[in-house]
């Protein structure tokens with residue numbers, strides 16, 4: 001379980017910060033010069049997810065959580081021409097993420113906290129990051145940092161084959177990535193549009209933020225730290241959703 005925690009919670013955020021602060025200008029320049037193609041991002045995203053799946057307890061096909069997730073997802077297996085594969089991680093943390101290859105991972109803790117409609121809203125948000133290519137860009141920068149740290153980028157200016165531990169570092173870097181406020185708003189809008197288009201409850205997006213915000217203020221703060229740190233301003237964001245819903249006549 002210790003391994004799992006490495007990916008999640010406060011650990012990952014502080015790691016990401018210390019890496020960033022520890023990098024000198026020369027290293028920062030080197031990171032910028034490493035070439036990472038979209039094809040490499042797709043390939044390494046898939047590998048990183050495979051490794052995370054191996055490290056985390058994945059709920060089996062007959063697990064009630066998997067069955068519930070299947071019900072929630074229903075027909076949404078291909079979204080915006082991206083084939084999505086879904087899995088539940090049987091860990092208590094309140095988290096979910098999506099990677100550039102269309103893998104969506106939802107944690108048990110998040111499913112315990114949220115209603116079916118809210119889980120779908122969170123998934124819509126995460127898929128928004130994929131469609132908007134935020135996930136691809138986050139992976140790209142994680143790969144660049146890894147290449148420089150491991151000196152893989154020197155000389156050839158390219159990324160070579162990654163060892164398991166290097167891939168683990170890339171996955172950590174990806175999961176610790178912070179999206180900008182604009183990226184978050186756009187992912188929110190994506191989820192809102194997705195829910196609206198499919199006749200689902202758009203307000204669930206707002207209430208999912210409210211639940212996260214409430215939880216992060218409570219004793220379980222550390223457990224939602226990762227999701228919250230990449231998703232700040234829950235109150236402002238939920239108000240934005242209510243405002244859109246009012247304009248659309250969808251407020252409940």
Ligand SMILES: [Zn+2]
Nearest residue numbers: 184187230231
């Ligand atoms: Zn987000």
